[in-house]
Amino acid sequence: MQSYEQSLRQTKQFLLDHDDFLVVSHIQPDGDAVSSTLAVGWLLSCLGKKFSMLNEGPIPTRMNYLWEADKIANMSVNPPERTFSNVICVDCADFQRVGLTQRYFEPGASIVNIDHHPTNNGYGAVQLIKPDAAATAEILYDLLKTFDIAWNIDIATALYTGLLTDTGGFRYTNTTPKVMEAASDLLSHGVKGPELAETLLEEMTLPQVKVLSRALQTLEMSPNGDVAWVSVTPQDMLDCGAANEDLEGIVNYPRNIRGVEVGMLFKVIHDQAVKVSFRSAGKVNVAALAQTFGGGGHTRAAGAKVDLPLEQAIPHVVKEVSRLL
Amino acid sequence: MQSYEQSLRQTKQFLLDHDDFLVVSHIQPDGDAVSSTLAVGWLLSCLGKKFSMLNEGPIPTRMNYLWEADKIANMSVNPPERTFSNVICVDCADFQRVGLTQRYFEPGASIVNIDHHPTNNGYGAVQLIKPDAAATAEILYDLLKTFDIAWNIDIATALYTGLLTDTGGFRYTNTTPKVMEAASDLLSHGVKGPELAETLLEEMTLPQVKVLSRALQTLEMSPNGDVAWVSVTPQDMLDCGAANEDLEGIVNYPRNIRGVEVGMLFKVIHDQAVKVSFRSAGKVNVAALAQTFGGGGHTRAAGAKVDLPLEQAIPHVVKEVSRLL
Structure with a gap:
């Protein structure tokens, strides 16, 4: 089994070597799923790659503030017009979690599996799995650090959103020193952490x-x-x-x-x-x-x-x- | 006006040069007040100094888990038997916030004023005030770092408690990169962050x-x-x-x-x-x-x-x- 560092390098190489990706996450996407989809999209756009982002359903409206959240296509509203041979699955413990979006995977498509669930069953040609990561956003934080790219508030806000939601606002037992160190770094890029906490963790509907x-x-x-x-x-x-x-x-x-x-x-x-x-x-x-x-x-x-x-x-x-x- | 670094050095020197301190905080102490009192006590015990900790009233029972929380005397239960000529006031924006504990300050006592409130009025012979610190615990984190002392889970838990409570669980606008960096460091000393969040932020009484x-x-x-x-x-x-x-x-x-x-x-x-x-x-x-x-x-x-x-x-x-x- 390869080390995490090897997996990071392999994933990086795959992204550099290919073009035209479909980025998907799990059905009924939560904060980490949406953030991770967008973080991969942001990276690919920095690399000048062609890509589409897709989910089986809608993105929760309270996450509209995220960079290009409106560019994640909702399959039942604006489905892709073709299939893809390079697919990046984020935050999906098993392949079925992508739902009906798999209709747009070419038969034999190369799949990159980026996930933090301990139950991930290891599907895909490239696997970047870290079971002790608090969120898939934490893994993408590490992956993006391996590229020579200038970070901005958009990517920092996306990654912070994933960390914040998957740790229940830095309260679950997955709140490690690493999580807080990453959060510190992301805040230094201008993330409005308190506003995000309010929108994502404190807001309630009238019902x-x-x-x-x-x-x-x-x-x-x-x-x-x-x-x-x-x-x-x-x-x-x-x-x-x-x-x-x-x-x-x-x-x-x-x-x-x-x-x-x-x-x-x-x-x-x-x-x-x-x-x-x-x-x-x-x-x-x-x-x-x-x-x-x-x-x-x-x-x-x-x-x-x-x-x-x-x-x-x-x-x-x-x-x-x-x-x- | 002297810099923060100068204030840190001056405070350190005062602690090294003197002995037999009274450590007090404000009436109706909150998490930061209790934590800061104990953090100073922990530092003084490491330095082999004589000291007493005192509050006008009781320490909230939910903070009983803190190192030597039971050693902070409650004035109306077990008051000191004498007065002190060296007093350290933590988290008190003005002198009156110490309440009736000032009965145990000798007339002309040397007062060290360690606080983060922007409204602090600058009382005391030694002032260690940082208005943009999230908590007095953040200032004590910096002060303790200037000493060559091995940290343990007791001091880390005290300081984490102050940061956690004064930032509303890392949700208020005072949640800076520095706060998260310190929290990361404290967690690496074994602090049970999620347990503290539960006890301090989520627990409710039946009423x-x-x-x-x-x-x-x-x-x-x-x-x-x-x-x-x-x-x-x-x-x-x-x-x-x-x-x-x-x-x-x-x-x-x-x-x-x-x-x-x-x-x-x-x-x-x-x-x-x-x-x-x-x-x-x-x-x-x-x-x-x-x-x-x-x-x-x-x-x-x-x-x-x-x-x-x-x-x-x-x-x-x-x-x-x-x-x-």
Whole structure:
């Protein structure tokens, strides 16, 4: 297996040796996916290469501030008119994550696989994979440093966006000294870090605030205060005009209460089924817990589906959680 | 006026030349005040100096993880038995901020003033003031670097705590390249950055969550969605067991809604008076706005008191805000 430095050199050489690239990322792109697509595009434009950027769907509107974000084609709006023989896939742990954009890959196309997911399965002719990188943007930061190019605020803002979003605002455990050093360097290129944090991490939609308010009204706790939970019904979702993505983050409220070890969000699917999201403060492995209900996830964030009405699901799950504490 | 480097050298010399120090910070100490007190204590212990650490009141319990946090005496619990002729004041913009601890300063004591507030009025025999430092911890980071001392996780954790809290988790506009570079260095000493972010920035008390829930239920917006507000009554405070500090951050919820330029929290003081907190997304200078009501603050965060019942205060203030948009 080649070293990271060798992979960087190989990737650099591939970009220098070829022309006319398609740059794609995963479906439902997040901050790192969009940033990484644009960072590769920015590099290719500096090298004077021909390239197109594509995603299966739209780019989140809150990322419109990014350099040429409007140049990432949305497949269902303005698809490419031809196929490409050189494809760069960023932030995709496996090939299927590119979604329907693969229709525009020529059969036998050369694929460059640039990614940070530990589960990356090593597809592609050229692989630039660093599982301990916080974001694909961190890998692209290293790749761009191997070129003799003058950086500007556009590329710095793109890379900072990837680091910021994939570390949850420098709060997740992937926030390494390397991440902070890169962030420092990027800020010195004029990145408006605080504005980005506001736009990407703090902004909420009105339905999000409304459904959060509904959920918090249902807050309950175990007698000794180590388990806390909230619930949301289909009627709440309807009343608030909320979509599933608006529930993101709500489970952190019960979890963040001082003394709570496990926080939960019960989302009623229908009369006989509830989706449970678990968050652990550290003591309880909620992945194992979720598995006992046929679900799964990570040690501190997991989920499962329980085939019971809400009034029965809550005491049933709380009892199982309390048993572990 | 001497340079920052000269001030660093002068402060270093003062510490080397003297012994038996009292280290104090401001009343109601925040993360930077506690961290800076402990950072000076850690330095003095490395130098083999005699010292005592003191605050007018208690240290917030969530900072108990800090090295020797329990050694900062609380004046009303375990006051010093004598006075000191060498006093180091950290994070205090003016001398009065030390509160009643000044009872333990000898008349004519030599005072070292280490602070980052732009409003620092230059008290003390030795002044180490850097107004563009994000935190007093940043200045102490520089000061400690001038000594030939091996750093460990204790001092790194203290300094990281000061940077983290005074930049709002690397989100405020004081988050400079220098801050991120120092954070990178501190993480490399083993600081558990993500755990600190959780404890210091994300943890909430039960009354905090309850009063947030009450406030969000009152959410209202201007017809075009650029002004949003919530309110809290004395009855809410009572029902939730909430103190004033539990209201911190609530005003950000209306402000963070997409499209909102000014977010407000109306806190009923009594039947005829309301305290209004203003937060701006940038367009409106809420300091100037607050001044029209006899209040004040910063351009993006300000407050004022309005002598009206809540039902009259809201439309009155909203009308003034809308006029500016």
